[in-house]
Amino acid sequence: MWLPPVIGGVLAIIFLLLALRANKRQRLVDNLPTSKTTGVFIGLVEVKGTAECAEPLISFLAERRCVQYSYSVEEHWSRTVVETYTDDKGNTRTRTRHESGWKSVASGDEMTPFYLKDDYGHLLIQPEGATLEPQSVFSVTCGPEDPLYYAKGPGWAVADSDHRRRFTEQAMELHVPLYILGQARERKDMVAAEIAADKNAPLYLISTRSEKEISRSFGWAFWGWHFLGLLLAVSGVFFQQARGAANGIAPGWLVLAGTLYILTASVGWVWMAYNSLVDLRQRVRQAWSLVEVQLKRRHDLIPNLVTTVTGLRDYENTLQTEVAALRNQLTATAPGVAGPDFSAVGKVMLAVAERYPELKAQPSFLNLQQNLADTETRIALARSYYNEIATQHNVRLEIIPDRFLAGLAKMQPQPLMAANDFERASVVVKFAE
DSSP states (O other), X not given: OOHHHHHXXXXXXXXXXXXXXXXXXXXXXXXXXXXXXXXXXXXXXXEEEEEEOSSOEEOSSSXXXXXXXXXXXXXXXXXXXXXXXXXXXXXXXXXXXXXXXXXXXXXXXXXXXEEEEOSSOEEEEOOTTOEEEOEEEEXXXXXXXXXXXXXXXXXXXXXXXXEXXXXXXXXXXXXXXXXXXXXXXXXXXXXXXXXXXXXXXXXXXXXXXXXXXXXXHHHHHHHHHHHHHHXXXXXXXXXXXXXXXXXXXXXXXXXXXXXXXXXXXXXXHHHHXXXXXXXXXXXXXXXXXXXXXXXXXXXXXXXXXHHHHHTTOOOOHHHHHHHHHHXXXXXXXXXTSSSOOOOOOHHHHHHHHHHOGXXXXXXXXXXXXXXXXXHHHHHHHHHHHHHHHHHHHHHHHHSTTHHHHHHHTTOOOOOOOOOTTOOOOOOOOOXXX
């Protein structure tokens, strides 16, 4: 008697969990700022760029250069089935039924590590284990008279074949714009980052769709799963009453079932949204730690630069002022915390190099200057990442209904970091045309 509402309730809870997962992923996509390839550090990141590879794959059907493809060949079949059955009066009867469908006769896929390229550099991507969303690049249905039929398909036929085959292929072509959300880690072959599958990462997605399209699809999934969950919660009670109630269906039970689902969904959303805000706050703290890593790297470089410059034994005031400016950048504090702020020192080093040409002849100085310039670029990128995620954090604290949940966690807006004359150096990388 209670089987329909029990089944409906269990399915409603499953759909509720699917709805919350979709909303969690939508918030993750919306919360993560887009990093530049040269500004990617260890952790969950979002990047955008084009797919590049020195030795791209050639797709099986469309024969296009790509970094990933999958294809399928299906053959159509149909048959007429005569079956015997017994009707409700016990009489034996026969009936004819027509069946048809598509059966896969060949399929395959291939992928290769590739680079994501943007205006600032490139980043190695290991696609194995990712959720892939490629584009459709080939779709043809033909008969044996078409050379494609046997050139890309098997020489045999399925049972009851109509001798029609459907060839479809999806691929991520070379130079196609990609959106990637995944876990960045340090490469094993060099000191650089790569994005690869990680069992602890909440999502690893490589898509040819835009960020807005992905966010919108998660939003539609959120409301779609909720609608199905509410429908099943009410339907279970409806069928139970329809089978067992002699006096008809009581609307009050249907309203109660719907109300219980909505209350459960509300509690689940609060739990999910609260955890999402806490996660976002932790990402802001992580973003500042990325800046600190680069400041520490610069901290280790500056003493060597000071030693090299003062080795000129030139004690004029301008040089001493510039050396003092370098020394003052050995310490810095987070935004909003009392203490010295950091600023770019690249211009100081450029001025020193121009004023004292003999420095340009010293390999150690040139190497240190290049390392410092690279570090300045990384600081600028890390600062930009921090400001973007801190801005998203601050926006979340202001919009409804998140602002009410933020009070529970006693969250405060995060101050942004000033630019302080940091410049981003452009990186030119050459791949296959």
